[in-house]
Amino acid sequence: MTSLDIDPSDILVRYNVKLEKAMTPEDAAAELYPKDELYRQIAVAIFDGEEDDVIEGLEKAIAAGKNPIALIDDALMVGMKVVTDLYDQGTIFLPNVMMSADAMLDGIEFCKSQSDETPVSKGKVVCHVAEGDVHDIGKTIVAALLRANGYEVVDLGRDVPVDEVIAAVKAEKPLMLTGTALMTTTMYAFKAVNDRLLEAGLNVPFACGGGAVNQDFVSTYELGIYGEEAADAPKIADKILAGSSISALKEEFHKH
Amino acid sequence: MAINRYTKMAYDSADDMVFGKCKHPVKAGLGLEIGGGYTTPEVNYAPRPEAGASKEKLVKEYQRITTDIMNRMVQVGFPAVVLETEHVEQMTNNPTWGGEVAHAQKTIMEEFHDEYGIKCALRHTPGDIREDRDFLGLRGDKFNVLMESFEEVAANGADLLSIETMGGKEVFDHAILRNDVPGMLYAIGCLGTMDMDFIWQEITSVAKKHGVVSAGDTDCSEANTAMFIGGGLLDKNLAHTLAIVARAISAPRSLAAYEAGAIGPGKDCGYENTIVKAISGVPISQEGKSSTCAHSDVMGNLVMQCCDLWSNESVEYHAEFGGTSVQCWSESLAYDCALMNTATATGQEKTLRDLFMLSDKYRDPQGYVLAYDNAYRVGEAIVKDGNDIYLRAKNAAIKSVEIMEEGIAGKLELTKFEKGALADAKAALMALTDDQDTFMSDCMTKYKEEVKVFLPENYGL
Structure with a gap:
């Protein structure tokens, strides 16, 4: 086996290590969650990509009198925006977005099933x-x-x-x-x-x-x-x- | 034809592996011996998009490409070359098209061989067309068309038969976007290997019938998907620690071709090939710094370490300042090979191998695990349970995690994110059963539910 070895810093730079942000994704997300506890619980579940927790949070919010269709924009999309903002900033990676999107879509379907209204998308x-x-x-x-x-x-x-x-x-x-x-x-x-x-x-x-x-x-x-x-x-x-x-x-x- | 699993290493130690030499060299084409003591450029190319409009245009395009490459090789005095034609879909879906292209190319290569004595061989790689719009159809009607394509190219001049199979990809695409390591293991290690067992016995039969070489495969459809999604150091789409776990799992999948009768050279884009060579002793093609025309990677020198063919992956045929693109890239590859062959001729091949390896070893966790000394250890983990396609893939994944953990304790720098993904992967792997039947059964239930396009019958399940 080779006895050769090197100090890699002489020949390459791990820019990703050098530039990594000090804040953890969870800490960064915590700063962006909505203040309302009902919405916050749903947003956290979206960030975590936990479908069951999303539904549970929506059930609680609906039981507390929130409009199911309004919850799409007020909670699900707010939680998803936390995820996409952190992705755009390079704090979290694509698989987190995919898992959160799965959870969000389940949440949207649940909201639609709880209402006769039709949600309006951005386009x-x-x-x-x-x-x-x-x-x-x-x-x-x-x-x-x-x-x-x-x-x-x-x-x-x-x-x-x-x-x-x-x-x-x-x-x-x-x-x-x-x-x-x-x-x-x-x-x-x-x-x-x-x-x-x-x-x-x-x-x-x-x-x-x-x-x-x-x-x-x-x-x-x-x-x-x-x-x-x-x-x-x-x-x-x-x-x-x-x-x-x-x-x-x-x-x-x-x-x- | 039987499947003969590898349960021991071809080499006694990693240090025995070098470029240009392998345990089981392959004679092919017009005077070539691949892995017989020298490296050879393998030039890859794609026709200009408009050339796909008709068979005549395609044949003409490949004639131009072949003539250009052969001309440049003799103009600069290179002794050998391999050409690889990766089919555009029309050539595989219409098997006679592929056959006519092979015949046209080989005719030109024979003329150059006769006139100049240049050693050369032609690899044809039909596209894996075994799917329709909605589902993979690995054993359906398209399989028959694919085998017809192999028959046509083998009968008309192709010396080396290869393919980049898609088995397991439907589950893999779902798993890789969700950090799902057990899903990756099931897709690549189990489903992929089962499909490899199936198709490579058939390809080997065709090769034997026509007296040509059943060459080899690559896990391009999965491990390279992971590598490309992973991207560069600053990309944020996949932890590179996960990409290399997928790569480690892909080694036993690519190995399955040789267990089903293929003899090499393995396909260029199989970055897992150093592991495969360590286990099987077959010659391998590799690509890296000279395939930047097709894609970036983070180990462009390192992958030259044990190559027998040195490839540019693919370049579209067009004009450059220095000639046509295939002339420029073939010349570049051939100079690399000349350097490697000079090292061999002067007894310096292990030094050059180690320089290639060390220049990238710490650049990224992918290169770290694929450095030939570590790749050899992944190979040992595979053959330890070589007869169990699940366990050997799981072993490869776990060994790659261990190697990265050792690296972190040394000179391999990782981000917190990469370390976190590695820890999650390790936890997922350690929670898995050692029993193949239990794993397969659990995964069947889970992925039939989660992946709408997963059809177990594609794998004889």
């Missing part, structure tokens, strides 16, 4: 994986992050024919369409989707990313906005809600 987004491509973990992450940020997601799944994408956009009238692909050969379907949307007069922003997809390619079609990371998807949606045009979105999110 609707249609998500799909390119025709010919079955690699869908990127789309799964995008959909979860969008839901975690309060958007209603219409998930068309993977290997989605162009016709089906166009039909869904016509039917759902989303504020944004997302497309993910792993392979260079399948991403060409995005161009076809773009052309068919334009033909139909549907000028919906079309956020694309994943695997071999790159900014140069997405820049070649009018509706395309390149998302380098899954976490860009809710940020793009937020900008659309705030009134950004497609050209402004390209300007902001095309970083290279």
